[in-house]
Amino acid sequence: MSDTTEPKVIIIGSGPAGYTAGLYLGRANIPNLMFEGQQPGGQLTITTEVENYPGFPEGIDGPELMMKFRAQAERFGTLIRSETVTSVDLGASPFKIVTDKGEYTAPAVIIATGSTARWLGLPDEEKFMGKGLSACATCDGFFFRDQEIAVVGGGDTALEEALYLTNFASKVTLIHRRDELRGSKIMQQRAFDNPKIEIAWNSVINRYLPDEQGNLKGLELKDTQDGSLRELPVTGCFIAIGHTPNTQFLDGQLKTDENGYLITKPDSAATDIPGVFAAGDVQDHVYRQAITSAGTGCMAAIEAERWLGEQGL
Numbered sequence: 001m002s003d004t005t006e007p008k009v010i011i012i013g014s015g016p017a018g019y020t021a022g023l024y025l026g027r028a029n030i031p032n033l034m035f036e037g038q039q040p041g042g043q044l045t046i047t048t049e050v051e052n053y054p055g056f057p058e059g060i061d062g063p064e065l066m067m068k069f070r071a072q073a074e075r076f077g078t079l080i081r082s083e084t085v086t087s088v089d090l091g092a093s094p095f096k097i098v099t100d101k102g103e104y105t106a107p108a109v110i111i112a113t114g115s116t117a118r119w120l121g122l123p124d125e126e127k128f129m130g131k132g133l134s135a136c137a138t139c140d141g142f143f144f145r146d147q148e149i150a151v152v153g154g155g156d157t158a159l160e161e162a163l164y165l166t167n168f169a170s171k172v173t174l175i176h177r178r179d180e181l182r183g184s185k186i187m188q189q190r191a192f193d194n195p196k197i198e199i200a201w202n203s204v205i206n207r208y209l210p211d212e213q214g215n216l217k218g219l220e221l222k223d224t225q226d227g228s229l230r231e232l233p234v235t236g237c238f239i240a241i242g243h244t245p246n247t248q249f250l251d252g253q254l255k256t257d258e259n260g261y262l263i264t265k266p267d268s269a270a271t272d273i274p275g276v277f278a279a280g281d282v283q284d285h286v287y288r289q290a291i292t293s294a295g296t297g298c299m300a301a302i303e304a305e306r307w308l309g310e311q312g313l
Helices: 015-027 042-046 062-075 137-144 156-165 185-193 290-310
Strands: 009-012 032-035 079-081 085-089 095-099 103-106 108-111 115-117 148-152 171-175 197-200 203-210 216-223 229-232 236-239 243-245 276-278
Touching: 009 015, 009 095, 009 103, 009 290, 015 032, 015 042, 015 062, 015 290, 042 062, 042 115, 062 079, 095 108, 108 290, 137 156, 137 236, 148 156, 156 171, 156 185, 171 203, 185 197, 216 236, 276 290
Parallel strands: 009 032, 009 108, 032 079, 108 276, 148 171, 148 236, 171 197
Antiparallel strands: 085 095, 095 103, 115 243, 203 216, 216 229
């Protein structure tokens, strides 16, 4: 797509979903424009090694994988701009998209803005990402084989992550700020029954402890009742306190579930507004993997192409 061509589809957000949508639209000869947002490439750009994306038997760095996705979308004509969408008007087609640099319109929109993992907000937290600190057990659990690690949280997500991590780790300490868990009874029972899981009740992380290379070697825990401090030696820590889907700019114009994830029709990427599609982690709170995001990006592009055809556009 050239700078002068009017886009038929605007893709909001990059990452596996957005880039795959661009690639499919480009190959279908549909002019499309992508706004990369504040984190081009999405969450994978803060992931060091990706070993579970098919086609890379030796593994690949997250940022490098996203650069390959981007290059492939551009090769087939996706016009990519380093702009962040601030608001949209989905009241009538063509839809109006406002970024930090201008206004644009298109008859179809694909929203692929992803979700953001909630972190604890401790000092130096970012320094430990990829050096023992993670928010995705499925992505990074494999790297902690036969090591002692921790999971932070008390809901079903934290319990699922802790149970999954027992496949690799020699011991998993679940750190929870209260004296009872929020997760479902069945998940709690599974955790209690697992000999590899120990629960640190009434505890929060006070600070991360680095080794000489800057990798995580332990956590300083603070007791929420008496304020006492203690050290927990671990080489990995998984924060499992939830994700926030990046939908703030939509201003409530599309249907979401109670956690803010966009609702798409069954077996489809279509939202409740015709011509508006959603792909990736912004609508997927279950799997949250690069491969599933890419899959829904493909679905959104094919559906957008068909929808444009049906409208005679």
